[in-house]
Amino acid sequence: MSGRDEWFEANRANWDERIPIHTSGDFYDVEGFVAGDGRLRPFEIEEVGDVSGKSLLHLQCHFGMDTLDWARRGAKVVGLDFSAPAVEAARRLAKDIGEVKAEFVESNVYEAREALGGRTFDVVYTGLGALNWLPDIERWSEVAASLVEPGGFLYISEFHPFTSVFGDDDLAVEHGYFHDGQPMVWGEPGTYADFEAETVHNKTYEWNHFLGEVVSAVISSGLALELLHEHDYTLFPRWPFLEKSGFDTYRLPEGTPKVPLMYSMRARRPDVR
Numbered sequence: 001m002s003g004r005d006e007w008f009e010a011n012r013a014n015w016d017e018r019i020p021i022h023t024s025g026d027f028y029d030v031e032g033f034v035a036g037d038g039r040l041r042p043f044e045i046e047e048v049g050d051v052s053g054k055s056l057l058h059l060q061c062h063f064g065m066d067t068l069d070w071a072r073r074g075a076k077v078v079g080l081d082f083s084a085p086a087v088e089a090a091r092r093l094a095k096d097i098g099e100v101k102a103e104f105v106e107s108n109v110y111e112a113r114e115a116l117g118g119r120t121f122d123v124v125y126t127g128l129g130a131l132n133w134l135p136d137i138e139r140w141s142e143v144a145a146s147l148v149e150p151g152g153f154l155y156i157s158e159f160h161p162f163t164s165v166f167g168d169d170d171l172a173v174e175h176g177y178f179h180d181g182q183p184m185v186w187g188e189p190g191t192y193a194d195f196e197a198e199t200v201h202n203k204t205y206e207w208n209h210f211l212g213e214v215v216s217a218v219i220s221s222g223l224a225l226e227l228l229h230e231h232d233y234t235l236f237p238r239w240p241f242l243e244k245s246g247f248d249t250y251r252l253p254e255g256t257p258k259v260p261l262m263y264s265m266r267a268r269r270p271d272v273r
Contacts, residue, residue, distance in 0.1 A: 004135060007183060008108065011133055012082055013201040018191045019085040023063055027193035034096050039069040044157050047227065047264055051075035054122040057147055059109050060130040064090030070125070071099045078103045080112055110139060113146055120149040127157050128235065128262070131214065132206045135183065138217045145221035151271030154223055156214070160230065160260040163238065164208045170239065179208050192236065211263065223267035234261035
């Protein structure tokens, strides 16, 4: 088994094991979502815009909550993920909320073009906590761009890579911002959705793709950058001193110098038809 195959298989085993934890726990609140609660962040809704009647592909969709939130807003959605349990859970969730036309496909994101039969979409969306699982961001961008319909766009919503330089207890710099292509290897049990959960498949491989790397990859893939926004809040109490502010967001305390905690990007394929 090659190094890259080992990375993917370890990460897949990790995600497969955590699907039942995520779908049954309080963190994702599946029950609330089924009852009508939204999952998308306000800035995503504003920056993606009206999706009524549009085709939308969600890459690395996990068990489909964000995908199905776009469906509720009128999009014709397809979600893609490499975890079979995640895809199965997404299909069940779609039935539970009545979005039976939503489609979910099991595939490694690098093989999405083939898995989707060459289809293209008005919006290709990737949500928070996705890019750090990918060893090759240039190849990912080429694949993602190839799935965008002429005149359509790629939209990225992601945790800011700058935050990875800090430790878990304070803002002391403990890690480098740039990387050499080799993965960061982690082995913590549990999951961000339940730190106390008993888990077996704990080894994961991740990559910190710095912002300039992502932007350059997207531009090199033939898309035209339309917006790049950095946000001073995040969705997790990453550090104990973060303060809750508004709908599921956390910021540094008032009076503290701000740092970017998330970012969003939209890049469009020129319409040459």
